[in-house]
Amino acid sequence: MGEYQLDSVLSAVADPTRRAILDRLLVSDARVTELAREFPISLNSTSKHIKVLERARLVERHVRGRDHVLSLRAEALGDAVAWMTQYRDFWEQRLAALEAFVLSDADEVTADGAPR
């Protein structure tokens, strides 16, 4: 996934309604009509948001008979997740090492961090 794809992912999740839709799909798959019912927006507006999410390849649509079922494509977030995770892991590891440091009396502390 290149930078263009990351941009489209980030643009897609910049909107609060689309974030809410993603949050909902994180729980379970849903039909388009279900989403339209659950959110205080029109079916038309729901469809537009879903299209943006599909273009960013965050969401995929399966047609089952008359139902259009949406599911999250978490793997499409790979780069964005990796991007965020690299910073988060860095600081989580540093805080673990800080804990190990302050909880040891001696200077012979390892930087391995404390067990969680």
Next chain:
Amino acid sequence: MTAAVTVSRRIAASADRLFDAWLDPVSLAVWMRRDGSEPSNVVADPRVGGAFTITMNDPGGSFVHAGSYTVIDRPHTLEFTWRSIATHHTDSVVRVTFRPDGDATVVEVRHEQLPDAEAVQQHTEGWTEIIDRFARTLAENGDA
């Protein structure tokens, strides 16, 4: 609000002790390093406007993290600029807060003004939170 990552940890130590461990170059050299690596080389001028350089001696090579202190409010808040290879050598901002919680202290690190895709800079309000939730969900499912 700009692109940011926030992590926190509750540590059984006083805010004073933790704050000093962040600001004291000798302490920093011991704990501000990756797991399994040699102690870092730290040069720091711990006053507002003062600069620091932390060279982390990772097994795979040495990585320089540098910046300058913008807020030193002992033992509540420490803020500094931060640039490294991970920030593409552009300044980001790290704000560390120390909040007493019973006999422990919650240390929160908020790393903001993170560089990357241009969209990262433009988008506001919570997009990092959802990415964060995805990351957590994936991690919990063992897929990350």
